[in-house]
Amino acid sequence: MPDTNKLSRRRFLKATGGAATAAALAGCTGGNGEEETTTESGGQEETTTEQQTEAEDSGNELSGSVFQRILSGTVTTLDPVAATDTSSGIIIQQVFDCLMSYPDGLPTVENELAADYEASEDFTTYTFQLEDATYHDGSAxxxxxxxxxWERLAASENSRRAYFILDSIGIEHETDSDGNYVPGSLGVEAASDTELVVNLKEPFHDTLxxxxxxxFAAYPEGIVGDIEGYDGEMEYTEFASKNPxxxxxxEFAxxxxxxxxAVSKNEDYYGDVAQVDNVRWQVIExxxxxxxxxxxxNADYxxxxxxxxxxxxxxxxxxxxFGREVGKYGPVRNGKTVNYVGVPTLSIFYVGFNMKKVPKPVRQAFAYVLNQDQMVEEVFKGRGSPAYIFTPPTIYPGGAQAAESKVEADYPYGVAETDIQAAREVMEEAGYGPDNxxxxxxxxxxxxxxxxxxxxLRDQLASAHVDMKIEKADFSTLLERGRNxxxxxxxxxxxxxxxxxxxxxxxxxxxxxNTDQTGPxxxxxxxxxxxxxYQKATDAYQQVVNNPAPTDEAQAVRDEAYVEIEESNWDDVAMLTIYNRKDETFWYDSVNIxxxxxxxxxxxxxxxxTLNR
Structure with missing residues (x-):
């Protein structure tokens, strides 16, 4: 049986290129991807007062100690298979457990609801023994x-992550003549109440x-009826918003x-019972x-x-x-010196283009005028590193040095420079000009x-025959418009x-x-x-899909394909990378975390x- 800790450590080092450069992030994100943004916007101090008053007048009182936090984005759902935004994920992370977890957000997986596991020699079958744990309703x-x-993850109309289980990890399943998942065909078996057997179509390099x-979180069987064979113990909206x-x-509060x-501690938790009675998040965009x-x-953290x-x-x-910078910051406006952590994360922040609506010359003009280095230093105050590839450098094939060498040798739009002349030329070659x-x-x-x-960017592009209009939207609206x-x-x-x-x-x-399909x-x-x-990128990603095994041979094929995808994006400018963020968070001395x-x-x-107050 594999040694979980050693396996995790080996994968971690392979992914990051060394402990001192540890990094990683979680799904789709807006201004920062986490609870608090690293960006700035206009706003009035009265906004805080209004939001505080609304929360205080809500009638939702919490008894006992409260760890106060902030969410910068709107929570959209509490259903694990439906959530794609970070704010929802933050709440879900506290309420639901999975087989495995990243302790304290470190990129080294450890057992959670899995008490133990075995993997077959070919890494296509995993057998998990479960912890003696109960749900918040008292059931085992x-x-x-x-x-x-997991059937809900694969088959529910509410699932936004079906490709995670069907394609990314590739659990065995059947498809119909149109390639759609056949409900009930998932290769997951409950061998007993405490033994779960998972069968993969082929080995996958990051299964755990x-x-x-x-x-992939657990919740009581049949709690909602949005898949075949289940009527549901409660309405879907109740589970997803009122009683997860x-x-x-x-537990959900x-x-x-x-x-x-807000959430309140689960007194019957099979692991370490929470030291605080409650955690509460104020949503302030x-x-x-x-x-x-x-x-x-009003916020501790x-x-x-x-x-x-x-x-x-x-x-x-x-x-x-793990590359975490720990120390102090201050004094802040209220005179306090607060605790500080800065962590280089596996993140990418970017400009995406709807290629149906924005022609390639326009996308290239954006790439020519954008100076990533300037933006990071002057706009983002050095809170990250400029990005010229979509893969975070520490997990790029060959590591950060290989990424830097590739960018210096081949990035087609100029590194650390703004080239308005090239932007103008590519636009004029496409027929655009001062009057067009x-x-x-x-x-x-x-x-x-x-x-x-x-x-x-708008001011620079104006000299290259591009008239750019700026609008702002809340995160959930932006995602909805993107999907549509x-x-x-x-x-x-x-x-x-x-x-x-x-x-x-x-x-x-x-x-x-493709936004014409469900869940792009x-x-x-x-x-x-x-x-x-298009075809080069499509074929390259298919090479990734076709070579998923945790072997050196498969990794070499994937690495070559990864580079081809990056080159394809440079050529067509589907997404224009901006920077990799360093997450920085602050907390008062009343908190031990x-x-x-x-x-x-x-x-x-x-x-x-724990709280010291």
Whole structure:
């Protein structure tokens, strides 16, 4: 039987290129991807007062100690298979448990609801023994619950992550003549109440890492009836918004959409019972309002908007083996010096283009004028590193040095420079000019810092015959419009679901970008009609799919394909990369909390947090 800790450590080092450069993120994200943004936007101090009053008047009172936090984005659902945004995932992480987990957000998987496991020699069959655990309703966690929950992930109309289980990890299943999943055919068996057998079509290099994602969480069999064979013990909307039942260290307390959410400790948790009675999140999308809320000490743990951030106030006392910078920051506006952690995360923040609506010359013009280095230093105040490839450098084939060499040798639009002349030329070759400008709509989340970057691009592009209009939208609206194919140029980020290049490059697999289909993973609509490298990218990603094994031979094939996908994106500019973020979080001395790891704060469970007040 594999040694879980050794296997995790080996994979971690392979993924990151060394302990000192540990990094990772979690799924689709807006301005920052986590609870608090690293960006700045306009706003009035009164916003905080209004939101505080609304929450206080809601009637949702919590008894006992409360760990106060902030969410910068709207929670959309509490259903693990439906959630794609980070704010929802943060709550789900506390309420639901999976077979595996990333302790404190470190990219080293460990057992969670899995007490033990065995893998077959060919890595196609995994047998899990379950912990003696109960759900929040008092019922026992059983292997059949996983079979049911994963069937929902594969077959429910509410699932947004079916490709995780059917394609990415590739659990055995049948398809019909149109290639659609045949309900009930999933290769997951409850051999007994405590033994779960999982059969893969072929070995997958990050099986355990995938099973730590909250889409694979357990909940009672038959709780909702959105798949064949189940009528449901409750209505779907009740489960997804009012009564989510999991086996996590916290039970759901309340959720007021757009205002606040809270969880309360699970006294019967099979692991470490929470030290705090409650965790409460205030939802504040405006950066200035979030800053005021934290400075008034209404939040114990928070981020600082870039407008109020001063890199000169960071004092790093220690950099640990995982690359986490730990120290102090201050004084802040209220005179306090707060605790600080900065973690380089496996993240990518980018501009995506709906290629059906934005022609290639326009996309290339964007690439020529964008100076990533300038944006990171002048706009984002050095809170990250400039990105010229979509894969975070530490998990690029060959590591960060190989990524840097590739960019220096082959990036076609200029590294650390703005080339307005080249942008103008590519537009004029396409027939555009002073009297025939191309109009493009830029849509971003509510962030003044990203708007500052947008204005720089807008002014530069004006000299290259591109008329760029800027609009802002809340995160959930932006995602909805993206799924419906209504965006033109848009800003988003990606946080690692598992620490491997294919987790990022799946966003550049052309067939998965079609907004005419259900659940596109990105919104660029990359086809042969709008991209010269469409077929190259499609074929390369198929090579990744065809060589999923955890072997050196398969890894070599995947690595070659990863590079081809990056080159294809450079050629067609489906997505224009901006930067890889360093997550920075701050907290008052009243809180004792382990620094989060490279998977980011959204992956950190909070049952070991203590309060000193």
């Amino acid at each position: 966690v059983k292997a059949a619950d996983f079979a049911y929950a 890492e995938m099973l730590a994602y909250t889409s 039942i999991g086996a996590g260290p916290f 309340f959720w007021e959409k757009g205002t606040a959410a 405006d950066d200035t309002a979030r800053y005021n809320y934290a400075m008034n000490e 928070f981020g600082l908007p870039t407008a109020q951030y001063d890199p000169g106030k960071v004092q790093v006392d220690n950099v640990d083996e 400008k191309f109009e493009v709509q830029w849509t971003q989340y509510n962030s003044g810092t990203w708007e500052e970057m947008a204005k720089i 194919g209504q965006l033109e140029a848009y800003t988003l980020g990606w946080i690692a679901d598992w620490p491997a290049a294919d987790n990022f490059l799946q966003l550049l697999n052309p067939p998965q970008t 993973i990105s919104y660029v609509n990359w086809t042969a009609d709008n991209g010269d490298s 382990e620094p989060f790891g490279g998977m980011g704060p959204s992956r950190q469970k909070l049952n070991n947090v």
